[in-house]
C-alpha cells in the first residue's frame with residue numbers, strides 16, 4: 001500500500017534529517033508523527049518514529065537541555081578577534097567575492113556553484129580591531145550538513161547575502177526560511193552586485209539591507225562598520241594614572257556592560273579592590289564614574305584600587 005505522504009510530512013522529515021540538537025530532532029519527529037497518514041501502509045513508519053522519539057526522550061533526560069550535540073561542537077570554528085561573522089547565501093550570490101574584498105584572504109571565487117566546499121576563515125580589519133569572517137559553502141537550495149548550520153549558529157552574526165539584481169525577494173524568503181528553521185540569530189542583510197542595477201536605483205527590500213559590490217569594491221567600509229555594529233560590542237581602553245591609554249589595545253565588552261564588568265574583565269583585583277574609577281570620552285574629562293556606569297564605545301577608564 002502506498003504511504004501517500006504529504007509535502008508537509010516530507011518537510012518535517014527534511015527538518016529531522018538536518019536537525020542538529022536533540023530538541024530540534026524531537027520537535028521534527030513529533031511533527032512527523034502528527035502529519036503521517038494513519039493507515040496500514042504507514043504502520044512500520046509510525047512505529048519507527050515512535051521508537052526514535054522514545055530513544056531521544058531518554059537521551060534528553062540524561063543530558064542538560066542546553067547541551068549541543070557533539071557533531072555541532074566538533075565543527076565550531078574557534079573565535080578570533082572581537083567577534084565572529086558567518087556568511088550565508090545561495091551559490092553565486094557573491095559570498096566569496098565579499099569575503100575576499102573584506103578580508104584580503106584568499107578564497108575561491110568562481111562563477112559556478114560549489115566553488116567554496118569548506119569554510120574559509122579570514123579577518124576584517126575594522127579601525128583598530130579585527131573581526132573574524134567565515135566564508136561558507138552555498139547553503140540555500142542545496143544539500144547541507146548539520147555542522148554547517150552549527151558553525152553559523154555559533155557565530156555572533158550571520159551575514160545573509162543576496163544579489164540585488166536577480167529576484168532579491170525570492171532569495172530573501174529562502175534565506176529567511178533557513179534562519180527560522182535553524183534558529184539563527186543576529187542577522188546582517190547584504191545586497192550584492194549593485195553594479196548590475198540601473199544607475200542611481202536604490203531598490204527597497206522586505207529586509208533592511210546594506211548595498212555592496214564586492215567586485216567593484218563598493219560599500220565595503222560601510223559594511224565593516226555595519227558588521228561591527230551588529231556584533232553589539234564596545235571598545236574600552238584602560239590607562240594608568242599619569243600615563244596615556246594604549247589606543248591600539250582595547251578591551252572588547254558586550255554592549256550594556258558596566259564599569260564593574262570591565263574591571264572584572266581586566267583583573268579580579270580591580271573589581272574586588274576598586275576604590276573609584278575615572279572616565280574619559282568625548283564628553284567626560286576624567287570624571288569619577290559609578291560602578292554601574294554603562295560603558296560606551298571609545299571610553300577610557302583609569303581604575304584606582306585600595
Ligand SMILES: Nc1nc2c(ncn2[C@@H]2O[C@H](COP(=O)(O)OP(=O)(O)O)[C@@H](O)[C@H]2O)c(=O)[nH]1
Pocket residue numbers: 089090091092093094095096097098108109110111112113114115116138192193194195196212213214215216
Ligand atoms: N557584477 C558583479 N558580479 C559579481 C559581484 N560579486 C561577485 N560577482 C560574480 O558572481 C559570481 C559568483 O561569485 P562568488 O563570490 O564565487 O559567489 P559565492 O558562490 O556566493 O561565493 C562570480 O562570477 C563573481 O565574479 C559583483 O559585485 N558584481
Ligand SMILES: [Mg+2]
Pocket residue numbers: 095096097108115116136137138
Ligand atoms: Mg563561494
